[in-house]
Amino acid sequence: MKLSDLKTGQHATIVTVQGHGSFRKRIVEMGFVRGKDVEVLLNAPLQDPVKYKVMGYEISLRRQEAEMIVVDTDPSHQQPVVNHGTMTDTVQDTCDQSLPAHVGNTINVALIGNPNCGKTSLFNFASGAHGHVGNYSGVTVDASEACATCDGFVFNLTDLPGTYSLSCYSPEELYVREHLMKRHPDVVINVIDSSNLERNLYLTTQLVDMNVRMVCALNMYDEFERRGDTLDTQTLSTLFGVPFVCTSFKSGRGVQELFREVISVFEDCNASVRHIHINHGHEIESGIAHIQQYLKCNVVVRTLFSTRYMAIKLLEHDDRAEAYVAKMENAKEIMAARDAAELRVKEEKKTDSETAIMDAKYGFIHGALTEAGFRQGTKEDTYRMTHFIDDVLSNKYLGFPIFFLILYVMFQTTFSLGQYPMDWIESAVSWLGEQASALMPEGPLRSMLVDGVIGGVGAVIVFLPQILILYFFISLMEDSGYMARAAFIMDKLMHKMGLHGKSFIPLIMGFGCNVPAIMATRTIESRRSRLITMLILPFMSCSARLPIYIMIIGTFFAAQYRSWVMIMLYVIGVIVAIIVSKVFSSFVVKGEDTPFVMELPPYRWPTPKAIGRHTWEKGKEYLKKMGGIILVASIVVWALGYFPHDESLSPVQQKEQSYIGSIGKAVEPVFELQGFNWKLDVSLIAGVGAKEIVASTIGVIYSGDDSFGDDDSFSDDTAKYSRLRNQMLADGITPLAAFSYLLFVLLYFPCIATVIAIRNETGSWSWAAFSAFYTTAIAWIVSMLVYQIGSLF
Structure with a gap:
């Protein structure tokens, strides 16, 4: 019978793994070896994939892959391969x-x-x-x-x-x-x-x-x-x-x-x-020795590699080993020796040499452990607790609600709890600006320090608490083992998107930062899924966008709606990623997917030290940005807005006739259908370098204009946003235009670091340029449609 036919709780003995190539090799390497006991532990909420226990650890397989594994439910037939003293x-x-x-x-x-x-x-x-x-x-x-x-x-x-x-x-x-x-x-x-x-x-x-x-x-x-x-x-x-x-x-x-x-x-x-x-057995060992005779003729091979290891890789049909040998002068003799050895193995073992080598290795391991007196104890505290937790978190009915509840708590806590330290930091920044204004004489230097450095960097650094809270939750999910369960739960949905279940882990990591998330796609064996995941990752709202979201949402939306607007942005990013992924998998990136084979480690309670260290490391990276690219960008944006300077003009008129005003006016027609003004346009251009610069640019452009005071239209906790709100409303920016602006920020051009990461991982500037172009095009279309359709109502 097939492994996929077993019900939850049933045991069976593995008879053989069908299929061919890399699929069978990976399945056997992961422990699905002839003679081993396998147990069905748990079905995902959508009944696919399934969690199995083999060789003392837990692993997930899709049902279509489990159909390739033949098992026997009669326990008397269990005869593990043993290779004593080999x-x-x-x-x-x-x-x-x-x-x-x-x-x-x-x-x-x-x-x-x-x-x-x-x-x-x-x-x-x-x-x-x-x-x-x-x-x-x-x-x-x-x-x-x-x-x-x-x-x-x-x-x-x-x-x-x-x-x-x-x-x-x-x-x-x-x-x-x-x-x-x-x-x-x-x-x-x-x-x-x-x-x-x-x-x-x-x-x-x-x-x-x-x-x-x-x-x-x-x-x-x-x-x-x-x-x-x-x-x-x-x-x-x-x-x-x-x-x-x-x-x-x-x-x-x-x-x-x-x-x-x-x-x-x-x-x-x-x-x-x-x-x-x-010792892999007589026939394989004879083949290895025969191949080695030809490999040893090459001095370079003998110097750099173990010829025995190279011979084994050739018998396993390793692509890289074959490509390396193909460049050698005696390549034909080597490959002929390999083919002859493989033929003898098939005649003797009734299987291919690759499977025979893997069986022999596991036979040696089993024999060595037996001889070393390995005995398993009766206590299974680690997995017993893991099974109890999985029965709840991966439950057919509770799995998805709990998963989305965790995401809601993460975003709600990030926004609400982070508000208190954010207020303290903002008060400190405001006090620092006032002190600098009082102590320094009026002129370009004071303007640069107050409006450029303090106004620009301060507009972004106030969001450090939210960044730390967000990374705290991501670290907690990663270190505890829940992130692997999230991939397990979401695999069937990801598969329908044309992606691999493992794609979900980089996508979740993308909420922190897209760059390490793109690097994390290396864990996805399928090149097709890996490439598609990299291309849709920029739609995941990274922490760099968080300051922009908080600034605009806090400015235009009342307190009771902010969390929902924030969640809506994250959800829209995910929905767009799903649609684009389906289009790419169907029409753009061709190729076959690989099996969903992933170990599900036991849950472990992360230590406060580890969580704190990881969270703070991300916080330090954020602070380094403040003293680096954000600081430089803020000064550049201030300079473009300050020069050419005319004392006779009001702050608003000064900004409009400055260099940055000229740039903004030049690109303003491009975003006319979105309801943006030239100030928002400039911030989007500045955000190409790093998304935090969008918030600092807005902070610089709207700083120094005291023509609008506070109002009481919002509650007390939003009083700090009222000045910016009044300024933007006076510029014609409505809440609908602000929401369209947030959508554009969500979807458009990934930062330069992300583009470079895509180039490094794909090895091609073409894919990197494509990601920059198509995301910006989608951002323009979506924000335009939302504003134009919304304007009708």
Whole structure:
């Protein structure tokens, strides 16, 4: 029967994985191996995808992918593949890798492991760096570097993206593999989640194939012991030929011992280290040896790579390995040897060489764990609580309402709670401006400081509390594990949009900042879904737009409507993204989607320290913008509005005849159908550099005009907005035009940093330019339609 036929709570034994190519490879790598028990845990609210338990961890699959897995419900048929003692001591395949030069006692260390195994926690604990630790896969989307010290040695740490294997199925896998082959770190720290030993050790076997110097960190070992699990780590070290160290990076347990093991491995004096070959069976081993004979004829290959590893990759039909070999002089002989070896494997094993290699590796892992006395305890505290929470948060009826309630609470709290510190900061900015005006003589310098610097930067810095609150909620969802559940809940809807369920994680991250969200699309295996996600990400209201929203909404809308207007903007952005995504997936970006295979880690309560650190890191980035691009832009906008200066003119007349007035008047016809005036037009142009500049530009342009006093048309809490409201109303800006303006800000040109990020991730300026052009066109059309149709009523 098919895995998709099982009901919730049922168990079965995996018989085989059908299909071909990268789909089957990824499914097997993730633990769906012949002979393993699989249990159906939970259906998503829309009954697709489904959460399964295999090899002690939880993973989601769509039903259409589960149909490709054949299972047997008779428990007596469960016969796991066991491969006892299938390794041999050897030194025949040591490659002449040229290691980087060292200065004193410096060791270059690469951190490698499965997603969510704790690499970044080690990176932060050892180095004091502030990398983001999230309880879902794909947090580290690029290599982070920092230094640590121990016993007089300096460690150059590189935190690499999480990866399940060293294939070229996803960008992370390829990135990690290229780093190992080109950078040649002195020692690799392979971080292993102790709760998922069998699955995590699959990556370890591939690192053994690469013949890298390695130390394995059995992370979260405190949870391992709390569950009552047992393991002889010394025996495991002997079997794998690398030292295993029990660690817990939250408490710091074993970290010093880990780095001492790194030192001993680096100095070639570690008793556990021995080079082994994992025996893949007679036919495969014969094929590997035959292919190696031809590979060793090439000096470059022998110098840079393990020829054994390259031979294995060729038998796995690895695209990059085949492309590399194709450039060699004896490429035909190598590929002929590969084809002959594969044919022998098919005749002997009745399966392709790729599947046979994966089965052999899992057989070796199972045998090694058995020999090392691995026993699972009876306590399952972590997943028991996770299942209880998932029964509520991923419930068929409650899943979506709870999800939207969380988003509502996030935005409502951001707007309402953040209002109090915002008032304090605004009072401080106002007091600072008054003091500067009183102490300095009238002239260009005072005008620049009061109207340009304080007026421009102050108009944006007051929104720091809202930014911090927003990032607090995003960090909470990421670190707790709920973000992965959000992708699980939303996958079916995302699939109908032509996207992958994993696309939802970058889209949610886009509410914070579009740039890291675009980088996070690397976790999406499908190039098609990755590209579409990048193109629609600018429609997610990033935190840079928040100051504009708060300024305009607070100016034109009464207090009881503000949260709804704010939520409406976010919802409209999502709706436009859905429509555009469907159009792109149907007509613009062609290609097949990849299966929704994603680990669902257990819920973990994030530490206040981690949440506070991550939130403050984002706050610091915001403050750096204030002292950098926002400050410069504010001064430029002030200068354009101050010169040429005529003392005989009123502030309003002065702005109109200035350089910025001339620019605004020139582009005013373009936005006439939206109901904007030249001042709003100029702010939109300035916002191309960074969206915060839109708010600072409005602050500068409307500063210094005291012709309009406060009124009592709004409640007391909006008194601070009344002056700006009266000024904009006098300029002909109605609440309808203001809402159209907000829509334009929501949808138009992504900031320069986002455009560059799209270029870097796609490798093409064409897609970057396309994103800038089409978003602006949509913004113009939508804002025009809203204003024109609204004017009819």
